Amino acid sequence: MTAPLTPPPPPHEQPAHSAWQGPPPGYVAPVPDQSYGAHGSYGQDGPGMKTEVREAAVITVAVAITGALLGVLWWWLAPHVPLVGDVVDKSWVVYLKESEGEQAVGVDGTFTLLGLAFGALSALAVFLLRRRGGVPLVVALGVGGLLGSLLAWRLGVWLGPAQDVIAHAKSAGKGVTFSAPLKLGTKGALLAWSLAAMVVHLGLTALFGPRDPEPEGPYEQGPVPKDPYGAPPA
Numbered sequence: 001m002t003a004p005l006t007p008p009p010p011p012h013e014q015p016a017h018s019a020w021q022g023p024p025p026g027y028v029a030p031v032p033d034q035s036y037g038a039h040g041s042y043g044q045d046g047p048g049m050k051t052e053v054r055e056a057a058v059i060t061v062a063v064a065i066t067g068a069l070l071g072v073l074w075w076w077l078a079p080h081v082p083l084v085g086d087v088v089d090k091s092w093v094v095y096l097k098e099s100e101g102e103q104a105v106g107v108d109g110t111f112t113l114l115g116l117a118f119g120a121l122s123a124l125a126v127f128l129l130r131r132r133g134g135v136p137l138v139v140a141l142g143v144g145g146l147l148g149s150l151l152a153w154r155l156g157v158w159l160g161p162a163q164d165v166i167a168h169a170k171s172a173g174k175g176v177t178f179s180a181p182l183k184l185g186t187k188g189a190l191l192a193w194s195l196a197a198m199v200v201h202l203g204l205t206a207l208f209g210p211r212d213p214e215p216e217g218p219y220e221q222g223p224v225p226k227d228p229y230g231a232p233p234a
Helices: 035-039 049-065 067-077 103-129 135-159 165-172 187-208
Strands: 082-088 091-096 177-179
Touching (some): 049 067, 049 135, 067 103, 082 165, 103 135, 103 187
16 A cells, blocks of 8 residues: 655745845946046045145145245355365465354254254145145155255255355455355255155144044844744845
């Protein structure tokens, strides 16, 4: 005899409206508006990269041009190094009038202090114009400060006394004190502007820059719908 065949139990029916039901046929997800980022204008996440690069280029040029003012101030405020000319064996020689004088150190110190002041002021001006900050702006301050220092150095030397000390001594006369050419003995002073600008700008951005909005609360995940067979979906 054979056992009577028993029909398999009917499968569980799926609920009519499942919580995991997909979008209806023909649904097209909306495309986020990217008009702000595409045109480089300001949006929620800040300006586009093209706008930041343009701003950085303008800041670099503006900061470098202000180096002319630094050069004039350095020529005006730097101490003068006194020299004296004399004739030895029918040849002109030039020597320091004060062998232990510190005027040469004061020339480098004046340039360094002015560079630090210009760096702090340029960083403050850029921060007030553009509070969000960014790497391109910091790079622009560094490059612009270096170019401005080079311009100030060359301009101050050009405005200062003549470079030909022998000719200057001959024109002044034997035993007459005259000023030495304006020169920068410590070339590291050229970096004072850039370093001060970058440090001050980063500090201002960290202290007073815009903050990202904090989440209102922890993310709460709702109950996970279970499979009709009792197992949670994969």
